[in-house]
Every structure is written in C-alpha cells, then in structure tokens.
Amino acid sequence: MNEVPAYLKGITPKPTEPSLIAVRDKAKEVQTLMQEIKELEERLAEKGKELYHLTRVILPEMFNTAGIGELLVDPKGNDPGFVAKREPYFKANIAADWTSERKANAFRYLESHKAGGLIRASITALFPPKSIKEQKSTMAFLRKSKVEFTSERKVPWTTLTSWLKAEVRSGRMPDLEAIGGDVGEIVKLKPLKED
Numbered sequence: 001m002n003e004v005p006a007y008l009k010g011i012t013p014k015p016t017e018p019s020l021i022a023v024r025d026k027a028k029e030v031q032t033l034m035q036e037i038k039e040l041e042e043r044l045a046e047k048g049k050e051l052y053h054l055t056r057v058i059l060p061e062m063f064n065t066a067g068i069g070e071l072l073v074d075p076k077g078n079d080p081g082f083v084a085k086r087e088p089y090f091k092a093n094i095a096a097d098w099t100s101e102r103k104a105n106a107f108r109y110l111e112s113h114k115a116g117g118l119i120r121a122s123i124t125a126l127f128p129p130k131s132i133k134e135q136k137s138t139m140a141f142l143r144k145s146k147v148e149f150t151s152e153r154k155v156p157w158t159t160l161t162s163w164l165k166a167e168v169r170s171g172r173m174p175d176l177e178a179i180g181g182d183v184g185e186i187v188k189l190k191p192l193k194e195d
Helices: 017-066 100-112 132-144 157-169
Strands: 070-073 082-085
Touching: none
Parallel strands: none
Antiparallel strands: 070 082
C-alpha cells in the first residue's frame, strides 16, 4: 500500500496573510467559473427549445405553406450550403421519470392494442455480500428456464467510497488505480445564506 498524504493526517502549515489573499482570489475564480457554467447550461437549454420549435413547428408550417418538401440553401461566406428537407418524424418513449401510474397506463395501452410484445421486463437483484452460492444457483435457474439475462458484479460507489475513507483514515492507502479511487482534497463553494 502507498503512504497516506500528510494533509489527510491533519498536518497543515500555518497560513500567512498573502497566502490567504491568494486562496480567496482563487476561490472567487472558482465561484465565477461555476456561475458561467450555470449560465451556459441555461442558455444551452433555451437554445435546445428554440431549435425544437424551429425544426418541429415553424419550418414544417413554412414548408407546407410554400408547398415544398426540400430547399437548397447555397453557401455564403463561412456558412456552408445545405439542403433543408421536410420529413416525417416519429418518436415514442415511456420515460424513466414518468410516474408509475403513467407508465402502467402506457403498458396497458400497448397491451390493449396488440403491442404488448414490445414490453421488456428487466429484473435487478442485489445479492448481499458473500452470497456467491445464491448468485450462481439463481443464474443456473435462469439459464435452465431459457431466460435471457445479463450478469454484472458491482460495488455501489457510496459503499466503495466509505471503505476507501475508512482504510485511509486507519493509515492504509489502497491501490487507487485498481479500485478507480481518488484521494485528495477539494474546495467546495457554498453560497452565503441571505438573512
């Protein structure tokens, strides 16, 4: 195992005023960057809605009014030429964030319209630690029953992180590469609460 870094052992140098000023300035830089990212994400979401409205509402209406299905737009300056083409559009998705009631209604609808065969069931079983025998017997049963399944071994990241933290705090540094670990320090900014 590797050596536990000094900063995780609680060894820190005494701060000086110039170093505090530099740290404060860098923390302000992080705050500014976080705000810029938030604004860009908001702008991206707005542009996505604008693009959807133009391509799914405005342009189809204009193409229909003009009586065209396709339009050639010549290149101009740095803008490349392109062909704008009206096409049928189809999309259906029973979204993961729908309520269970809405999902159930969608499945009932499909079943009542002879499309129940589209529905797939995914069953996830989380076996407790040290249950290798139960895991193997369950997989053998599924194979015998000719049920298609996938098997994946995993450790929830929260569990692995708790273990890593306990190991480091007890003076043992695990192989970070082997477990996809990262040990270090982070500075998080928390907005001040307004009174």
